Amino acid sequence: MTLHVPQPTEESVETVRSHLSALASRTAFRNRALTRANPAGLALAAPHNVYSLGLSDLAGGVPLEAAKLVALRFIVMDGDKPIASAELADDLTGFQASEGRLVESTATAIEHAEADSELGNANYEVRLLRIPALYFTALWLKNQDGGMADVVTPLNPAPAPFEAGRKYGPAEILVQLAEVARARLDNEEPFA
DSSP states (O other): OOOOOOOOOOHHHHHHHHHHHHHHTOOOOOTTTHHHSOOOGGGEEEEHHHHHHHOHHHOOOOOOOOOEEEEEEEEEEETTTTEEEEEEEEOOOEEEEEOOOHHHHHHHHHHHHHHHHHTTTTTEEEEEEGGGGGTEEEEEEEESSSSHHHHHHOOOOOTOOOOTTTOOOOHHHHHHHHHHHHHHHHHHOOOO
């Protein structure tokens, strides 16, 4: 099995590095790993595209391929430790960085995928699937060979009824996501 990642442009890498250096130099957030790290020692690893689906998309039964590309994301490494993620909007105008369990969960899920013998000899593109309205984020291994199915692994913290770290096939996870999306839409109250 081979994992493929997108090749980021030089402009996107420089933009992310510039934003990370600015964050690392802020003294107001001393307890943050990015602030404590030496900006020169930070490395960008495992670039992957971020895709998003909305509640109405899920409730309507769209396939994973309907997800919209929204960003390019990197795992920020301080030595061999993942300390943050850095995300650049698809149009290069927006940037955000975050720390915490989701970063560690992403790095762990990629490591597990690289070592997973059940994935066979297929080629997969590493993606992140995000459904903001459900607080759902998953590693999405997009099969590039056509014959085998994609693999979706919810990341920690995973909302109920999903199990973080468990591999789901597209059909199984989309059925569950559609149920949760319909329930959320049915219970939402319109703004006054």
